[in-house]
Amino acid sequence: MAKIKPSKGAPYARIMGVGGYRPTRVVPNEVILERIDSSDEWIRSRSGIVSRHWAGPEETVAAMSVEAAGKAIADAGLAPEQIGGVIVSTVSNFRQTPAVATEIADKLGAGKPAAFDISAGCAGFGYGLTLAKGMVVEGSAEYVLVIGVERLSDLTDPEDRATAFLFGDGAGAVVVGPADEPAIGPTVWGSEGDKSETIRQTVPWTDFRSGDTAKLPLDERGEVKFPAITQEGQAVFRWAVFEMAKVAQQALDAAGITAADLDVFIPHQANMRIIDSMVKTLKLPEHVTVARDVETTGNTSAASIPLAMERLLATGDAKSGDTALVIGFGAGLVYAATVVTLP
DSSP, X not given: OOOXXXXXXXXXXXXEEXXXXXXXXXXXXXXXXXXXXXXXXXXXXXXXXXXXXXXXXXXXXXXXXXXXXXXHHHHTTOOGGGOOEEEEEOSOOXXXXXXXXXXXXXXXXXXXXXXXXXXOGGXXXXXHHHHHHHHHHHXXXXXXXXXEEEEGGGGOOTTOTTTTTTBOEEEEEEEEEEESSOOBOOOEEEEOGGGGGGEEESSOHHHHHHTOTTTSOBOTTSOBOOOOEEEOHHHHHHIIIIIHHHHHHHHHHHHTOOGGGOSEEEEOOSOHHHHHHHHHHHXXXXXXXXXXXXXXXXXXXXXXXXXXXXXXXXXXXXXXXXXXEEEEEXXXXXXXXXXXXXX
């Protein structure tokens, strides 16, 4: 029997650089209120969201990704041709194939890296980060680009009072590369498929294509609505607050640290009430900086963690070398949490 030569990768992996892109158009709550019966006070009290960014026609999934990725590569001190892998997490790239990662890699001038898309909703960045770590340690790539990107304005029903105010657009990216000591902890991840209907697309694309109005949601004029994201808000809230706090604690335990050892907490930017409840449940000390980017960015799903990370570093609220707990959770229901050293 032939013996397979063992891989020779790095002993560990780390985040080397981070970049973000927010569309130029800022959408305050007042714009959302033009289509739903609500108030600015209600939106703020329920979600903490004051405004969000919505992409214009030229700010495509690929275009936003290229902007964010270019910043991350420069922040890492690398050239695009050094990137050996491109992982893109998104649920809002409507072209099923080819993977948008291949287009992004080409536009960046990255050469011929491994390039693929994943769909893990709001946990997508954590999934991508874990895959990138494995590639670096295994040795199949020295530097891997992880991008979380969404144009959720395309999947928002502006007349749905429960979700119309939640979602925003944007892209966040990190470069993962070799390290001499642990800088990305073990990932605690999983799924609870029995709850998958709590966050879902209103109708599958096949139903929309069929034109059968008996199966499709209609607007006030009786016209067919484009498929959108909907959710059972209370069920999602309870799951996120109680179950995801447990997952976050498991990630701390897996990394061999306690909440007191943390410098930064970067949860998925779903809702300010969820974030505040998780902080309380985890009993985070006052010295821990908590990302609250949701206030002006909204819920950007897979992009929310790298966007929040980039802003904290840019504003000086977090610094290079800080120890951060990151956790994403959402549609599926899926989740991923880990402890990282900030670039």
